[in-house]
Amino acid sequence: MIVIDGDAPPATLESAAVPEIATMNMVEALNSALDVMLARDPDVLIFGEDVGYFGGVFRVTNGLQKRHGLQRCFDAPISEGGIIATAIGMGAYGLRPVPEIQFADYILPAFDQLVSEAARLRYRSNGEFWAPITVRSPYGGGIFGGQTHSQSPEAIFAHITGLKTVIPSNPYDAKGLLIAAIECDDPVIFLEPKRLYNGPFDGRHDQAVKSWAGHEAAEVPTGHYSIPLGSAAIVREGEAATVLAYGTMVHVALAGIADSGIDAELIDLRSIVPLDIETIIESVRKTGRCLILHEASRFGGFGGELSALVQERCFYELEAPVRRVAGYDTPYPHAFEWDYFPGPARLAAALVDLIRD
Amino acid sequence: MTNRPKLQLHIPEPLTRPGEAVDFGGLVIPPAGSVDRPAIDAPECDLRHLPYQLIRALDDDGRAIGPWKPAASPLQLMRGLRAMMLTRAFDERLFRAHRQGKTSFYMKSTGEEALGAAPSLVLDRGDMCFPTYRVLSWLMARGYPLIDLVNQIFSNAKDPLKGRQLPILYSARGYGFYSLSGNVGSRFGHAVGWAMASAYKQDDKIALAYIGEGTTAEGDFHEALTFASVYRAPVILCVTNNQWAISSFAGIAGANETTFAAKALAYGIPGLRVDGNDFLAVWSATEWAAERARTNQGATLIEFFTYRASGHSTSDDPTKYRPADEPNHWPLGDPVDRLKQHLMTEGAWDEDRHLLLSVELDAEVKTAVREAEAVGTLGKSKPPIAEMFEGVFAKSDWRLIEQRLEAGILP
Numbered sequence: 001m002i003v004i005d006g007d008a009p010p011a012t013l014e015s016a017a018v019p020e021i022a023t024m025n026m027v028e029a030l031n032s033a034l035d036v037m038l039a040r041d042p043d044v045l046i047f048g049e050d051v052g053y054f055g056g057v058f059r060v061t062n063g064l065q066k067r068h069g070l071q072r073c074f075d076a077p078i079s080e081g082g083i084i085a086t087a088i089g090m091g092a093y094g095l096r097p098v099p100e101i102q103f104a105d106y107i108l109p110a111f112d113q114l115v116s117e118a119a120r121l122r123y124r125s126n127g128e129f130w131a132p133i134t135v136r137s138p139y140g141g142g143i144f145g146g147q148t149h150s151q152s153p154e155a156i157f158a159h160i161t162g163l164k165t166v167i168p169s170n171p172y173d174a175k176g177l178l179i180a181a182i183e184c185d186d187p188v189i190f191l192e193p194k195r196l197y198n199g200p201f202d203g204r205h206d207q208a209v210k211s212w213a214g215h216e217a218a219e220v221p222t223g224h225y226s227i228p229l230g231s232a233a234i235v236r237e238g239e240a241a242t243v244l245a246y247g248t249m250v251h252v253a254l255a256g257i258a259d260s261g262i263d264a265e266l267i268d269l270r271s272i273v274p275l276d277i278e279t280i281i282e283s284v285r286k287t288g289r290c291l292i293l294h295e296a297s298r299f300g301g302f303g304g305e306l307s308a309l310v311q312e313r314c315f316y317e318l319e320a321p322v323r324r325v326a327g328y329d330t331p332y333p334h335a336f337e338w339d340y341f342p343g344p345a346r347l348a349a350a351l352v353d354l355i356r357d
Numbered sequence: 358m359t360n361r362p363k364l365q366l367h368i369p370e371p372l373t374r375p376g377e378a379v380d381f382g383g384l385v386i387p388p389a390g391s392v393d394r395p396a397i398d399a400p401e402c403d404l405r406h407l408p409y410q411l412i413r414a415l416d417d418d419g420r421a422i423g424p425w426k427p428a429a430s431p432l433q434l435m436r437g438l439r440a441m442m443l444t445r446a447f448d449e450r451l452f453r454a455h456r457q458g459k460t461s462f463y464m465k466s467t468g469e470e471a472l473g474a475a476p477s478l479v480l481d482r483g484d485m486c487f488p489t490y491r492v493l494s495w496l497m498a499r500g501y502p503l504i505d506l507v508n509q510i511f512s513n514a515k516d517p518l519k520g521r522q523l524p525i526l527y528s529a530r531g532y533g534f535y536s537l538s539g540n541v542g543s544r545f546g547h548a549v550g551w552a553m554a555s556a557y558k559q560d561d562k563i564a565l566a567y568i569g570e571g572t573t574a575e576g577d578f579h580e581a582l583t584f585a586s587v588y589r590a591p592v593i594l595c596v597t598n599n600q601w602a603i604s605s606f607a608g609i610a611g612a613n614e615t616t617f618a619a620k621a622l623a624y625g626i627p628g629l630r631v632d633g634n635d636f637l638a639v640w641s642a643t644e645w646a647a648e649r650a651r652t653n654q655g656a657t658l659i660e661f662f663t664y665r666a667s668g669h670s671t672s673d674d675p676t677k678y679r680p681a682d683e684p685n686h687w688p689l690g691d692p693v694d695r696l697k698q699h700l701m702t703e704g705a706w707d708e709d710r711h712l713l714l715s716v717e718l719d720a721e722v723k724t725a726v727r728e729a730e731a732v733g734t735l736g737k738s739k740p741p742i743a744e745m746f747e748g749v750f751a752k753s754d755w756r757l758i759e760q761r762l763e764a765g766i767l768p
Contacts, residue, residue, distance in 0.1 A: 045557065071557055077587060082546055082580030089550020089564075092535070093485075095557065097550075109576070116540045117547070123748045125528035125536035126518045130751070162749050185751040230754065274754040 024220040025212040027197045029171035030060045030136075033178040034098065036224050038068045041096060044182060046073040048083060048100030048136075057102060058138055058197055084110035084135065088118050088187075091131040096182055104139035104191060105151045118187040119162030134181040134188045139167075140248055140295055141341060142195035142205070146334040152247075152296035152327070157189045158272050158305065164188045164229055166271040169196065169250040170217035173270060176227030184229060193247035201248055202255035203343035230274030234283070238265035241289035241354055244280060244306055246272065249293045249342070256293075256347030262355055264291075272302055280306070281313050288319040289354050293347055298326035320357030325350045369608035375676055379686040386688055389413040389635075390423020397648045401625055408618035408628035411662060414637035419698035427641040429478075431705035434696065437478055437636055438706075439714065440498035441470035441693050446718045447493070447503065448667070450726055451510055455671045459734035460510050462524045466491040468634065468666030468684065471692035472597055474498045475639040476565055480533070480647060487535045487548040487566035489597060490525055491665075499532045503725035511729055513738040519747070520740045542568055542577035545594070549584045552592035552650070563650040565593040565643070570617050570660075571602025571610045578620075582658065586624040589655035593646040596620075596658065597633065599665035604678040618660035626656050633663030634689040636696040664689070742766055 024032060037044045046061055052075040055062030064073040076083050080101055087097040101107045107114075114135070122130040141150035157165045164186050168174035174192070181188040195201045199211040212218035235250060240262050245253045246269040257264045265283050269276065284290045290310050292303040303324040310322050325342045333340050372380045392410040395403060414425045421427075429437075448465040455463040466473070473492030477499055480486070486495055496506070508515040510524040518528060528536035535544060535551075548566030555562045568578055573596055585592050596617040600607050610617075621628025627649070631642045639661060646657035666684040668675045675681075700706030732738055746753060746761045753761075761768070 077580075077583050079580045079583060081576055082584050085543070085546025085577065085580060086550035086553060086584050089547035089552075090554040090557075091550075092547060093551045093554035093558075095554045112540065112543060113546070116538065117543050120538070121536055122751070124518065124522045124526070124538065125530070126521065127748050128528045128530040129536050164750075277755055 020222060021219050022222050023213060023218050024171045025198050025218065026168070026171045026174050026192070027059050029175040029220045030178055030192065031062060031064070032220065032222060033175040033182075034061060034064055035067065037098075037179060037182050038064060038072050040224060043095045044098060045071065045090070045095060046098045046100065047076045049076055049078055049102045051075060051100050056100065058194065060136070060192075061100070080106055080110040081113055084113040084118065084133075087133045087135070088113060088121070088131045091133045092121070092129045096132050096134070098134045098136060098182055101135060101137040103149050104137040104153050105148045107135075107137055107153065114157070114163065114187070114189070115160050119160050123162060130185060131187045132185045134178070134184075134190050136178070136190045136192060138194035138197075139191040140193045140195055141332055141337060142201055142248060144334065144337055147332040150332040152294065154191055154272055155296060155300060155302040158302050162187070163273065164271065165191065165273045166229060167191045167193065167247045168270065169193065169247055169268050170200070170215070171212055171220050172217040173227060173233070175220055176225050177229065177270060179224060180226040180229050183226065188229070191247070195248050196251070200251045203252035203341065204255060205338050205343070227270070229271045230276055232270055232276035232279040233268045234265065234279065235268050236264070236266040238263040239287060240264055241291060241351060242267060242280070242283040242287045243291050243293060243347075243351070244269060245293040246270065247295065249295055252342065252344055253293050253347060256344035256351065259344050260348035260351040262351050264351060277309060280310065284310050284314045285317045288317050290314070290318070290322045291347070291350055291354050292322065292324045293342060294326050295342060296327055297329045298324055299329045301326055320354055323350050323354050369606075369613050371606040371608065371679070373680050373683070375678065375680055377680055379680045379683050381686070381688055384688060387411050387413065389416040390425070392423070392425065394424035394645065397645060397652065398654060401627060404627045405622060408616050408621060408630055408660070411630055411632055412638050412642055413632040413635050414641055415635045415695055415699055419695065419702040421637050421699060425638055425641040427637055427644060429637070429640055431700065431703060433478060434636070434700055435705065437471075437474045437498065437640070438693070438696050438700065439718070440474040440477070440494050441636070441696065442715060443497045443718045443721070444470045444474070444494040445693060446715070446722045447497070447506070450722050451507070452671065454510070454726065454734075459730070460512070460524050461735055462671055463510065464490050464525050464670045465667040466493055468664050468687070468691065469597060469599055470494045471636040471639045471696070472567070472595070472633055472661050472663065475636050476593075476643040479640055479643045480563070480565060482533060483562045485533050485535055485548070485551055485562065485564045487544045487551070487564060488537055489541070489567040489569055490537055491597065491599070492567055493525070496527065496529060496532055496534055501529055501532050503722060504728050507725050507729035508732060511732070511734045511738070513729065513733040513735070514740055515729075515732050516740055519744040521744070521748070542572040542575040545577045545581040546584065548592050548594070549581050549590045549656075552590040553584070553588050556591055561651065563591040563593070563647060565595065567595045567597055569602060570596055570598035570600075570607050570612065571605060573617055573620065574610050582620070582624045582626070585656035586626050589653065591650035591653070592656045593643065593650060594656055594658045596660045597663060598660050599663050601665045601669070601675070601679070603669045603673060616660060618658060621658035624658075626658055628658045628660070630660045630662060632689055633661030634687075634692040634695060636692055637699065662689070
């Protein structure tokens, strides 16, 4: 399901000299997606807190202002509501803005703009106006960021009809999905698992930090390609159970499955809206068991929706109740990060229980 | 406790309440023509007195005087008069249609008709207005089909917004009229973004946005002003200070402490305070701000000082919180009467023509309402149910396709 556009012109003269495939971490892959889109489409522009000259607190927009000019990538006031309102107005004019919200924890001042405006504009105006904006925001924990730099708010966006919510788990997907999001005519919330920026993280926090080097998903085409929104990836095939995950939890799930010794199938949803329901259902019908893993707190989390969908569509194939492994229903705690974080051990234990059920 | 004075919490209250004699207190109304009109390239530091003035062009005898007298031709002014009168005729009839059970909701703009009509005629076709729900006169000035308005209000089979939106929350892109919403203030920043996009594309289009004085308390207002100021956006930001936000008087939004135009000072942009019932002053102030915007001098904040003569909406009864006859005592008069008087003073208009036009407009509205009634009033006719599922996304995902079927709609 990967669309590679071989005819795309090289992004810049500089990049014409580099090989077609390069090893990138997720920051570099996202930067490459933005670079490619700035070069291809003069209606694409980027703004947000610290994204201009400095290149963003996580370096995702590093060098873009220098390469594409001040007006294509610039700093915004510390005003999340203002950033999104401005982006919607630009979108209504005909641009494709890609605003950044520095941390997903800080997106809430813009919530009214996303819910009452971006998500509704096309519907309420009968297609006269729409907001083709892509809101990038780092999210999730595992970096000792405490409760204001660690949250996973995806479920509150998934609940808003009219918004799309995309969450990549590796550099290759990050670039392809971000390009698809920018090219999409609907507003997209693009959540970047910040713990994955520099390397895959499987939740084993006491082990040495890994980089993306050597990971097959770190081999990223330097040009234009996109991955359709709403296409899940089967990361590991298996027969005994289906594990649904996205973002950092894809890597945690792989580790947990290995630890459990259970032949589970792992699906990386990649976008929760649109949701690839067919891939999910096909897998659960085959395995008869389903476990959902997410970092966000459990109650009212996206796992609840997934669980309901699986139950509604696979009830007669299910051998056991659907299980959820998720963050506890507390605010994200600082000192207790690794007690809160649903790591591979919790997943492995739940998988063993799921098979026993 | 120390021997310091006891602190006192101040809760602003209007001067008069129902049953009391109307009193607009110390409202200072400077004579028409008394405010200077700085050059459009005057630096902001030379404009800081303007937020505390009241720009007026029409004097008590209907003569246009002073530096803010616009160069508008009598024909242009007659178009403005027609738009205001049509708005009023339409409001009267559709308000009644609500009382007759033909729709669920209506909002009138009585007394505020100049605020939409004049800017609508001043700005170009390609410019974009980000309206509030009380600037119907913008559409009237541009000849938006009445039948489409009534069909929208009736949410019937020919509703241009397909039954998805509350009555009067129009959208009319072809008329430079952005999609309305019931959430007040949330489009103020869109105007700034739209204007920034125009500048980014090196286009020549500008934006104009309205917000109520009550809504200036929302973050949206201050966020929009911040962005407009920082990026020098080609936008005109208008506060329609009609004295009332449902039942809260303007003092609850801070009017007792300063003017709304003066909010511009902290953002370093010009702030004009304009008699909103003076069509000529509204025209002229809009022209001044538009010229600044078009010459890369950035945003202007305009406070239109006016009065909401009607209730907030069909769900409101203003006699519960303000003297019933307060609208009749508004010291700045009525915008329709004042423009009529001016055109008569100029010899371009007379009572007979006014009456004739009034009859003609009533008939026009009546015809549109009849035509829309023939399609159906609320509940008697509606767009196909399939429309409920359209337009959520550019292309529906499986949820909407499945739910359409669930609702009994065959593909």
